[in-house]
Amino acid sequence: MIKLVLTDEIWKLAMNESNRKQRFQTTVMPHINSAFNLARWLTRGNQEAEDIVQEAYLRAYKFFDSFHGEDGRVWLLGIVRNTFYTWHHQNKLQTQFVEFDEELHGSEANENLRDDEYNPENILIQKDNQRIIQNALNQLPIEFREVMVMRELEELSYKQIAEITQVPMGTVMSRLGRGRKQLATLLHSGINNGGGHNEP
Amino acid sequence: MGGGIMNHEEALNQIAAYIDNELSISEADTLAKHIADCKVCQLEYETQINTISLVKKNANYFEATPMFLSQLDQSIHESVGKSTPKNVIQKRWNINFGISWANIGTMMISLIALVWSTSLFLAIPNTEERLTDELISSHVRSLQVDHLSDVISTDKHTVKPWFNGKVDFSPSVIDFAESGFPLEGGRLDYVNGKTVAVLIYRHNKHAINLYVWPENNKDHQIKEESRHGFNAFQWVYQGMQYWMISDLEEGKLESFANRVQDEIIKSRPQG
Ligand SMILES: [Zn+2]
Numbered sequence: 424m425i426k427l428v429l430t431d432e433i434w435k436l437a438m439n440e441s442n443r444k445q446r447f448q449t450t451v452m453p454h455i456n457s458a459f460n461l462a463r464w465l466t467r468g469n470q471e472a473e474d475i476v477q478e479a480y481l482r483a484y485k486f487f488d489s490f491h492g493e494d495g496r497v498w499l500l501g502i503v504r505n506t507f508y509t510w511h512h513q514n515k516l517q518t519q520f521v522e523f524d525e526e527l528h529g530s531e532a533n534e535n536l537r538d539d540e541y542n543p544e545n546i547l548i549q550k551d552n553q554r555i556i557q558n559a560l561n562q563l564p565i566e567f568r569e570v571m572v573m574r575e576l577e578e579l580s581y582k583q584i585a586e587i588t589q590v591p592m593g594t595v596m597s598r599l600g601r602g603r604k605q606l607a608t609l610l611h612s613g614i615n616n617g618g619g620h621n622e623p
Numbered sequence: 624m625g626g627g628i629m630n631h632e633e634a635l636n637q638i639a640a641y642i643d644n645e646l647s648i649s650e651a652d653t654l655a656k657h658i659a660d661c662k663v664c665q666l667e668y669e670t671q672i673n674t675i676s677l678v679k680k681n682a683n684y685f686e687a688t689p690m691f692l693s694q695l696d697q698s699i700h701e702s703v704g705k706s707t708p709k710n711v712i713q714k715r716w717n718i719n720f721g722i723s724w725a726n727i728g729t730m731m732i733s734l735i736a737l738v739w740s741t742s743l744f745l746a747i748p749n750t751e752e753r754l755t756d757e758l759i760s761s762h763v764r765s766l767q768v769d770h771l772s773d774v775i776s777t778d779k780h781t782v783k784p785w786f787n788g789k790v791d792f793s794p795s796v797i798d799f800a801e802s803g804f805p806l807e808g809g810r811l812d813y814v815n816g817k818t819v820a821v822l823i824y825r826h827n828k829h830a831i832n833l834y835v836w837p838e839n840n841k842d843h844q845i846k847e848e849s850r851h852g853f854n855a856f857q858w859v860y861q862g863m864q865y866w867m868i869s870d871l872e873e874g875k876l877e878s879f880a881n882r883v884q885d886e887i888i889k890s891r892p893q894g
Contacts, residue, residue: 455687455692455695456684456685456686456687458687459685459686459687459691460684460685460686463685464685469685472685473687473691473694476687476691476695477694477695477698480695480698480699481698481699481702484699484702485702552677552680552681553681553682553683555681556677556678556681556682557682557683560678560682571678572682574643575675575678575679575682576678576679576682576684580645581640581643581645592645596636596637596639596640596645597636597639599639599640599643600635600636600638600639600667600671603639603670603671603674603675604667604670604671604674606674606678607670607671607673607674610674610677
């Protein structure tokens with residue numbers, strides 16, 4: 424008899440867990456691509472982005488009780504971003520080394536790409552444009568890159584971006600302005616120097 | 624960011640917000656007037672507009688792969704057994720009954736695994752599905768508490784009379800041992816507000832519960848009602864409702880359901 428009562432109790436808890444999961448699925452799960460896109464632009468690598476998103480989702484599920492039905496995408500992206508920065512700081516030494524390495528590769532790539540300079544059609548085809556924009560964005564400082572991804576690709580408002588990045592809206596505005604200007608400069612010099620850096 | 628005459632630095636800083644429609648009408652108005660008279664700000668405005676359109680047109684929007692999605696679902700699933708409810712139960716039951724945590728932990732995890740075993744996009748249950756849920760919950764309980772059978776017998780002549788006087792109907796009790804589905808016993812259960820008869824079959828390690836109760840519905844053919852990672856098939860024949868539930872693989876359970884239905888029809892011919 425006790426056994427039966429006990430399992431009813433567990434069943435109830437399991438059902439609560441089920442409701443929680445359903446709420447999670449309707450409010451957080453649909454934003455998986457936004458989470459992945461942001462993580463991918465922050466980390467610049469597929470595997471790293473998957474690791475970040477996975478950890479972010481585990482955190483999100485764990486702290487789901489602190490979500491009170493506001494904007495699910497903003498809530499999730501805030502967690503993705505925090506997860507990224509924790510990871511980024513932990514790997515700082517390693518990252519610096521990798522970035523140094525990237526630059527090495529970048530200049531090599533530049534040498535190889537010199538030919539493109541004399542073949543302007545190449546720059547105009549879609550695939551090349553994608554690569555050029557991606558390389559230029561990847562060279563932007565993270566604080567500019569993240570606001571541009573959130574604004575230009577996610578089309579979030581300044582208020583939403585401010586909430587995710589935990590900075591005032593005025594800062595979002597000036598970072599966007601500076602980021603766009605730096606990107607324009609990078610693109611300009613990239614095209615003049617023969618297509619910019621290669622993806623690592 | 625006040626109105627009136629604005630200085631150039633202030634204007635330059637606001638151009639992004641102007642483009643993004645994030646300024647108030649009066650702020651936008653003031654800025655527009657400044658841009659009209661300032662070559663540097665005009666250039667800045669055009670540069671930003673061009674950059675935005677280049678990025679929107681060419682920057683990749685990276686999407687999660689289906690493989691990653693299922694991996695993600697799996698890892699959330701695995702993390703669930705470790706989350707809060709465990710502590711609640713541990714506290715309550717260890718104090719009151721001193722029941723071994725290991726057993727409860729196992730039960731809890733398998734129950735939650737059950738709840739989680741559906742895919743990422745689970746539908747909210749409707750009224751029809753509620754009965755399925757109740758039956759699956761009954762099925763799971765029967766597995767969890769060693770309460771599979773009240774009468775354990777592989778002999779249908781022992782199982783059938785056992786129901787006499789306990790329910791006001793007489794379920795068909797047929798053994799399918801020769802096809803690899805031996806009858807294991809029977810029990811009573813309480814489902815959908817009434818007492819029902821349950822026949823337990825087994826195929827290899829999979830327990831199969833067959834719920835039987837009188838129902839005024841019209842006869843209908845076997846319908847699939849699988850949910851929560853359990854397979855379920857139900858049909859109505861001669862005023863009796865049959866529900867078959869198991870974690871046995873769908874195709875096998877369906878052919879067994881057909882087999883059972885055929886034999887019941889043979890044992891209770893029409894007219
Ligand atoms: Zn100006």
